[in-house]
Amino acid sequence: MDQIKVRGGIKLNGIIEVSGSKNASLPIIIASLLTERKVTVRKVPDLADVRTILELLTFFGSEIKLTSGVNGKVLEINNTNITINKAPYELVRKMRASVLVLGALLARYGKASVSLPGGCAIGTRPIDIHLNGLESLGASISLEDGYVNAEAKKGLIGSEINLPKVSVGATENLMMAATLAKGKTVLFNCAKEPEISELGKFLNTMGAKILGLGTDKITIYGVDELGETDFTVANDRIETGTYAIAAAITGGVIKLQGAQTNQLFSVFDILSKTGVSIVEDGDAIIVSREGDIIPFDIATQPYPGFPTDMQAQIMALLSLANGSSIITENIFENRFMHIPELVRMGANITQEGPTAIIKGVKKLKGAPVMATDLRASVSLVLAGLAAQGETVISRIYHLDRGYEDLVQKLTNCGADIDRITGF
Ligand code: EPZ
Numbered sequence: 001m002d003q004i005k006v007r008g009g010i011k012l013n014g015i016i017e018v019s020g021s022k023n024a025s026l027p028i029i030i031a032s033l034l035t036e037r038k039v040t041v042r043k044v045p046d047l048a049d050v051r052t053i054l055e056l057l058t059f060f061g062s063e064i065k066l067t068s069g070v071n072g073k074v075l076e077i078n079n080t081n082i083t084i085n086k087a088p089y090e091l092v093r094k095m096r097a098s099v100l101v102l103g104a105l106l107a108r109y110g111k112a113s114v115s116l117p118g119g120c121a122i123g124t125r126p127i128d129i130h131l132n133g134l135e136s137l138g139a140s141i142s143l144e145d146g147y148v149n150a151e152a153k154k155g156l157i158g159s160e161i162n163l164p165k166v167s168v169g170a171t172e173n174l175m176m177a178a179t180l181a182k183g184k185t186v187l188f189n190c191a192k193e194p195e196i197s198e199l200g201k202f203l204n205t206m207g208a209k210i211l212g213l214g215t216d217k218i219t220i221y222g223v224d225e226l227g228e229t230d231f232t233v234a235n236d237r238i239e240t241g242t243y244a245i246a247a248a249i250t251g252g253v254i255k256l257q258g259a260q261t262n263q264l265f266s267v268f269d270i271l272s273k274t275g276v277s278i279v280e281d282g283d284a285i286i287v288s289r290e291g292d293i294i295p296f297d298i299a300t301q302p303y304p305g306f307p308t309d310m311q312a313q314i315m316a317l318l319s320l321a322n323g324s325s326i327i328t329e330n331i332f333e334n335r336f337m338h339i340p341e342l343v344r345m346g347a348n349i350t351q352e353g354p355t356a357i358i359k360g361v362k363k364l365k366g367a368p369v370m371a372t373d374l375r376a377s378v379s380l381v382l383a384g385l386a387a388q389g390e391t392v393i394s395r396i397y398h399l400d401r402g403y404e405d406l407v408q409k410l411t412n413c414g415a416d417i418d419r420i421t422g423f
Contacts, residue, residue, distance in 0.1 A: 004393045004407065006384030007416040008366060012252035014413030015284075016243050018259055019045040019404040020072055021236040023309075024198040026097045027172045028233060029053050031199060032077040033060070033104040034179060035206055037228035039079075043072040044233060048400040052095045059091065060084045060105075071232070082109075089115035089146060095401075096120055099127050099148075100169060103177030106139055106150045113149045121373040123332040129163055129170035136161045137174070137181055158183030158222055166191045166302040171218070172199055178220035179208040185220045192216060193303040194263040198234055205229040237263040238309045239403065240285075242378055244268075245313045246410065247287040248276040249320065249386045254413055259285040266306045267314075270296060274317065295323035295360060300330050312338045312379035319347035320386060321360035328355045338376035341369040345383050345391065366391040371398040378403060385415055 020043035030053060032039040044050055044066075054064050054075075063078040085105040092098040092115040105112030117127065131141050131148065138157040139150045158181045163170055168191040175196070178185035190196065192214055200213040206229045209221035237260035247254035248271060261268070261280060268278050271287075275294045279286045295318060300308040308331035318325040319342055329335050336356055339349050344367045348359040366389030371377030377398040384391030393399075396419070399406060407419045 001394065002396050002422070003420045004381065004396050004399070005418045005420055006366070006381060006391045006393070008364070008385050008387040008389065008391065010250060010385070010414055010416055012246055012250045012254055012385065012410070012413040012415055015255045015257055016409045016413065017257045018235040018240050020233040021045070021195060021198065022047055022049055022402050023193075023238070024195040024233050025050055026053055027100050027176070027195065027199045028202045028231065029057065029075070029077070030100045030104055031176050031203055033057070033079055033082070033101060034108055034176060034203075035226040035228065036080045037226070039077045039206075039228060040230040041075045041077070042069060042230070042232040044075045045236065045404045046073055047402060047404055048397070049095050049097070049402065052091065053098065056087055056091045056098055056101065059088070085109050085111060086113040086147075087115060092117050096125060097169065099130060100173050100176070102130065102148065102150055103134065103173040106134065106152055107156055107177045107180040110153060110155060111151045113147050116143070116146050116148060121337060122335040127169070129165060129167045130173045133161050133163065133170055133174040134177060137177055137185065156181035158185040158220070160186045160188070162188040163190060168193050168196065171196050175200060175210065175218060175220060176203070178222060179203055179210070179226060181220075181222040183222055185222070187218045187220070188216070190216050190218045191302055194234070194237060194260070202229065202231050205231055235260045238307065240264060241267045241310045242313050242382070242403070243409070244271060244276070244278065244285070244287040245317050245382055246385060246413070248274070248289045248293070249317050249382050251289050252413070253286060253288040255281065255284050255286050257284045259283070261285055266304055267310055270298060270306060270314070274321065293317060293321040293360065295321040295325040297326040299328040302331070308332060308335060309375055311335060312375040313382055315349070315356065315358060316342060316379040316382040318358045319349060319360065319383065320364065321358070323360055325358045325360070326355060327358065330354065337372040338379045341372070341376070341380055342383055344369055345387055347383070363388055365389055368392045368394070371395040374398050374402045378406070381406070385410070
């Protein structure tokens with residue numbers, strides 16, 4: 001397994017081009033299953049998670065062509081010859097978002113089987129809201145041998161569905177399924193993450209009729225079929241926020257080209273309260289910090305609140321604040337595994353259930369640490385960039401899932417960082 005070595009203490013200074021959004025690309029690629037016409041998706045990030053979902057579609061019988069364009073990867077998908085509508089455990093367990101194929105396969109073929117994804121490092125991550133919603137659309141669902149088997153012999157029927165909990169994946173799964181259902185579907189208490197609006201916009205370019213995107217009530221008028229499209233994915237808001245913190249934690253200046261500013265109000269609001277300067281410059285932002293890092297209390301919330309996917313990263317920043325901060329994780333039940341690793345680097349953080357108390361320290365010290373999940377692993381990179389001495393991060397396959405060219409992007413800003421292969 002590869003490792004990353006970071007020698008910290010350098011103020012980063014340079015330009016980073018933000019990549020396409022991972023969490024928009026994954027459901028959009030899956031939504032291509034809803035049509036047999038040609039689908040082109042541009043600015044797809046080159047990530048392990050994207051490769052996994054493309055592996056799954058290829059397993060189903062999709063023809064995939066991935067080329068390099070001037071503005072990132074160009075993906076062409078042809079789902080004319082899908083022969084399998086069963087997603088196997090060995091692929092689904094690699095990436096939970098695979099469960100999103102259930103709604104698309106069910107809508108197109110009236111039948112689908114997907115392995116139960118199992119839990120992951122950050123929580124049990126059940127899919128009950130997905131399954132109950134599909135039943136409301138007329139599917140019959142059975143669980144056997146670790147697989148979810150869904151069937152809708154007469155096709156899906158539009159329905160009114162009140163989601164009991166705000167869920168990004170369930171909103172996406174049900175929105176996809178409803179595009180080909182007979183009649184009207186209304187989803188209440190939807191998640192409002194920008195990736196859902198991206199998916200809805202993508203589906204509408206294929207001829208779907210989806211209204212209310214960006215609100216907690218989404219209405220979908222079913223159509224008979226969806227057509228071809230050529231769509232460019234928006235940039236990644238979590239990557240934008242992550243590199244903004246790289247500038248803040250090192251006290252440097254980074255220009256983020258293609259920053260998803262309009263989707264990061266809560267993150268930028270809190271960063272500015274911790275003493276970070278964020279200046280807009282066309283479609284870029286320039287992030288810097290001169291004075292102390294000011295402590296601040298944060299609670300993660302569904303969009304537009306502070307995103308759980310930025311929690312580990314801001315904890316690394318606040319571990320160097322001139323006082324104490326409290327972070328409450330309200331979305332996932334076990335998303336604090338970066339705490340013991342940050343403590344190994346000299347951070348003073350204690351956990352009480354869903355709450356972390358971060359007492360700022362003057363310095364972090366480099367140490368060997370272990371990545372446990374995607375965002376935890378990048379928080380260790382951020383801490384390593386600011387720490388005195390060398391930090392060695394192992395199990396960085398977690399990083400490869402969500403950060404395209406991370407070592408190169410940070411090297412371009414002057415970081416002393418290397419990827420060591422073959423451990
Ligand atoms: C999406 O996961 C993102 N993944 C996650 O990003 C993100 O952290 C999460 O939304 C919250 O914003 C992708 O978009 C691929 P949820 P998802 O359904 O859809 C519970 C990253 O780092 N729940 O909104 O799985 C669930 O356990 C990843 O890029 C149920 O109880 O999240 C959680 O506590 C990590 N039953 C809460 O809802 C269900 O049927 C929110 O989960 C579904 C969810």
